Amino acid sequence: MLSYRHAYHAGNYADVLKHLVLASTLEYMTRKDKPLLYLDTHAGAGRYRLSESMAQKKAEYRDGVGRLWGRDLPDVLTPLMAVLERLNPTGKLEYYPGSPLIAAELLRPQDRLRLFELHPSDLRLLTGNFAADRRVRIEDSDGFASLKALLPPPSRRALVLIDPPYEQKDDYRRVVRAVLEGYQRFPTGTCLVWYPVVDRSRIDEMARGLKAGGIRNLWQVELGLAPDSEGFGMTSSGLFMINPPWILEAELKEALPELAKRLAPEQGRWMLQQLVGE
Ligand code: SAM
Numbered sequence: 001m002l003s004y005r006h007a008y009h010a011g012n013y014a015d016v017l018k019h020l021v022l023a024s025t026l027e028y029m030t031r032k033d034k035p036l037l038y039l040d041t042h043a044g045a046g047r048y049r050l051s052e053s054m055a056q057k058k059a060e061y062r063d064g065v066g067r068l069w070g071r072d073l074p075d076v077l078t079p080l081m082a083v084l085e086r087l088n089p090t091g092k093l094e095y096y097p098g099s100p101l102i103a104a105e106l107l108r109p110q111d112r113l114r115l116f117e118l119h120p121s122d123l124r125l126l127t128g129n130f131a132a133d134r135r136v137r138i139e140d141s142d143g144f145a146s147l148k149a150l151l152p153p154p155s156r157r158a159l160v161l162i163d164p165p166y167e168q169k170d171d172y173r174r175v176v177r178a179v180l181e182g183y184q185r186f187p188t189g190t191c192l193v194w195y196p197v198v199d200r201s202r203i204d205e206m207a208r209g210l211k212a213g214g215i216r217n218l219w220q221v222e223l224g225l226a227p228d229s230e231g232f233g234m235t236s237s238g239l240f241m242i243n244p245p246w247i248l249e250a251e252l253k254e255a256l257p258e259l260a261k262r263l264a265p266e267q268g269r270w271m272l273q274q275l276v277g278e
Pocket of ligand 1: 018
């Protein structure tokens with residue numbers, strides 16, 4: 001039984017980190033003409049109206065994108081903010097894009113999007129949001145299995161986003177298994193794996209699993225509101241990045257201290273490290 005709805009969290013500080021990395025990676029990968037496959041294993045609804053009741057319940061976006069909207073920002077945020085501006089042309093922050101919409105906005109006619117979503121309500125919204133976009137194919141099947149089925153793509157260029165809800169503890173292990181299956185089939189692809197830091201030992205276990213599986217050019221980036229602790233919910237969030245664009249390192253290093261200050265003025269923290277070299 002799926003209960004997670006991303007609308008409750010849309011635009012929070014964790015979305016900001018995930019989506020700025022996604023948007024910048026897409027911006028760099030679309031500089032080459034060759035077609036790109038975007039594979040989103042856990043797509044969500046695709047677009048969120050911030051005045052709607054789920055988004056308003058805790059209004060998490062106010063302490064996330066709300067602290068950045070309309071401000072002068074580091075360069076790495078430019079591709080994400082360009083999407084946000086197109087979605088909110090009046091200048092008032094009314095909508096926040098999910099990962100599929102960010103990708104659809106930044107991809108070109110020759111690119112393709114494959115989106116996986118299991119929750120019937122979000123699936124319906126997702127399908128409605130992309131009904132007119134012929135580049136997009138949506139499936140109501142298990143996103144973890146899609147890596148094995150779809151990689152490598154014919155163009156041999158792909159960006160995979162793996163963003164599960166981690167409602168089930170097994171998700172941490174399933175992510176590692178799916179990434180390793182995909183990597184064995186297509187080691188030159190780019191893959192972004194989002195994770196919440198609720199219990200640090202689970203993240204360390206994921207890192208060990210990815211390293212032990214032989215993955216090269218593996219990075220880890222995090223942005224947090226408070227030091228690690230057990231029993232207080234999510235204190236930070238991060239991404240494992242496989243084969244990210246080389247320029248991202250310098251851009252993130254410049255932006256993360258600034259973002260930590262703006263999003264978490266009291267105890268903000270950040271981390272960027274290469275876990276395995278090329
Ligand atoms: N990637 C989205 C974004 O950044 O806008 C947010 C996705 S949300 C964190 C996770 C989504 O995965 C939920 O909508 C949930 O219904 C869906 N989901 C859960 N298990 C799944 C599975 N095995 N395969 C595909 N989708 C799944």
